[in-house]
Amino acid sequence: MQPTVEVLNERDYILNVGPQHPSTHGVLHLRIKIEGETILDVEPVLGYIHRSIEKMSEALTYRQFIQMTSRMDYLSAHMNNLACALAIENALQVEVPDKVKYIRTILCELTRLASHQLWWAANGLDLGAVTPFFLAFRDREAITDIFEEVCGSRLTMNYIVPGGLMEDVPEGFADKIKTYLDTFERTLSEYDQLLTGNEIFRGRNIGVGVLTKEEALAYGCTGPVARASGLSCDVRKWFPYEMYDKLSFEEIILTEGDSYARYKVRIAEMYQSIKILRQLLDGIPEGDFQAKVKKIIKLPAGEFYQRVETARGEFGVYIVSDGKSSSPYRIKFRSPGLSNLAALPFMTKGAKIGDLIAVMASLDLVIPDIDR
Amino acid sequence: MGYFKDIYVAVSSMLEGMKLTGRNFLHFRKYLTQEYPENRDSLVLSPRFKGELILKHTLENEHRCTGCSACELACPNGTIRIISKREETADGKSKKRLDAFVWQHAMCTFCALCVDACPTDALKMDQAFEFAVTDRAMLMKKLNKEGSNLVEELK
Structure with a gap:
């Protein structure tokens, strides 16, 4: 294999971080060219958790391949499933009942909360703070309990299916989330108290890993990473799906572009998610949990693309159908993590090795999403 | 300063x-x-928790599986295999009946598409979750109990 981090002379020092380094959140391998403590270049090496989900999907039917998308970005499983379901529904021109739209949006925002909580936990842990990890997992546990009651799974959901939902939500679904939000709103201020104002945390994040707006745009960064650099890219605002066009919430945009800005965007997004959930929980309409969709789905010939905003950015599903078979001709997933990781060399150029870990923590990488 | x-x-x-x-x-x-x-005694899991796949049996040892293979077709990983047999009915006709419902536990992704696909509501996801075994072959399970029959209403 031809290495892309070139060894210019024999004094160059190449350091391998990963694939089993604990701070890489999975099997990410980074080749770093260093001069003393200073990073000259970073090259991510991928492929350690490649499962060829795109190719496998071509052999499965439209109902079957969706369960694999929850194994890509496992912290945004509901959003991934939703993207596939929406792409298929748009191709079939099926209108889902209002109740389905409400519940899907509620589940997506809960997933975003759970994902940001886990990111906050891991971010603290990467920088040496262990308490945040337990605090955030305490809060996240309650959300996974709600998921377990609704879908039967805690991580790989497969609850949102083409045409609606797998089964109806259980009784007391809205009340349970309301009680949770009341307690979480209190503990969310503890997050600020514990980490946001901490001088060590601020010192390691402010001004570190700066990504300019132009670089974010050039490398296709999306989600909190791009929004912290001043790029407005929230799919929920630009291309609203489900209930998002009827809700009032803000797109958080900061202009600093450093790790601390990315941190603040995600913390602010948690408040926005709570705001969205509060608007939805009171008005869940009565109705069916599924629209009429045939057991064996066949899409008309053509290309279909659907994007959703996951906790990490824009997730896209591109389906090509030949119009004859009941399985897709080609599937491409656009994962937010891959584009965000591509910008890592630019954020860390000239930084120290310790900063690399801090910057990676602020990127909120999920490696199975990057490698698929 | x-x-x-x-x-x-x-x-x-x-x-x-x-x-x-x-x-x-x-x-x-x-x-x-x-x-x-x-x-373990006080552990309460939610009713929908997807732990293992079971074929529902009544007290008279009757199940609802007609051997139509809808679950086998719905399964994304080929986890389920339906082995059917021909059986003589009382009026002399030969009918397809379930012989063995084989479920490969180790390959299952617990997506519950089989439960969704079943036309006769024969399958269910159960709450058991402790399945550590010493040999992989022990995870190959026959879900229909010994000597079980199809319920009368589906015959």
């Missing part, structure tokens, strides 16, 4: 975080952790 101010800011911000830790230390309300193997 800036030097001492920095020290003051650093110490006070850390004390701010320590305040929360101290408060939680002194005011613990309830245990958030569970002692897992000890709490």
Whole structure:
């Protein structure tokens, strides 16, 4: 294999971080060219958790391949499933009942909360703070309990299916989330108290890993990473799906572009998610949990693309159908993590090795999403 | 002057975080952790929890599987295999009946598409979740019980 981090002379020092380094959140391998403590270049090496989900999907039917998308970005499983379901529904021109739209949006925002909580936990842990990890997992546990009651799974959901939902939500679904939000709103201020104002945390994040707006745009960064650099890219605002066009919430945009800005965007997004959930929980309409969709789905010939905003950015599903078979001709997933990781060399150029870990923590990488 | 101010800011911000830790230390309300193997008796899982696939049997040892293979077709990984047999009915006709419902536990992704696909509502996801075995072959399971029959209404 031809290495892309070139060894210019024999004094160059190449350091391998990963694939089993604990701070890489999975099997990410980074080749770093260093001069003393200073990073000259970073090259991510991928492929350690490649499962060829795109190719496998071509052999499965439209109902079957969706369960694999929850194994890509496992912290945004509901959003991934939703993207596939929406792409298929748009191709079939099926209108889902209002109740389905409400519940899907509620589940997506809960997933975003759970994902940001886990990111906050891991971010603290990467920088040496262990308490945040337990605090955030305490809060996240309650959300996974709600998921377990609704879908039967805690991580790989497969609850949102083409045409609606797998089964109806259980009784007391809205009340349970309301009680949770009341307690979480209190503990969310503890997050600020514990980490946001901490001088060590601020010192390691402010001004570190700066990504300019132009670089974010050039490398296709999306989600909190791009929004912290001043790029407005929230799919929920630009291309609203489900209930998002009827809700009032803000797109958080900061202009600093450093790790601390990315941190603040995600913390602010948690408040926005709570705001969205509060608007939805009171008005869940009565109705069916599924629209009429045939057991064996066949899409008309053509290309279909659907994007959703996951906790990490824009997730896209591109389906090509030949119009004859009941399985897709080609599937491409656009994962937010891959584009965000591509910008890592630019954020860390000239930084120290310790900063690399801090910057990676602020990127909120999920490696199975990057490698698929 | 800036030097001492920095020290003051650093110490006070850390004390701010320590305040929360101290408060939680002194005011613990309830245990958030569970002692897992000890709490087996009181462990309550949600009714929908997808632990293992079962073929529902009545008290008379009757199941609802007609052997139509809809679950086999719906399964994304080929986890289910339906082996059917021909059986003589009372009026002399030969009918297809379920011989063995084979479920490969190790390959299952617990997506519950088979439960969704079943036209006769024969399958269910059950709550059991402890399946550690010493040999992979032990995860190949026959779901229909010995000597079980199809329920009368589906015959």
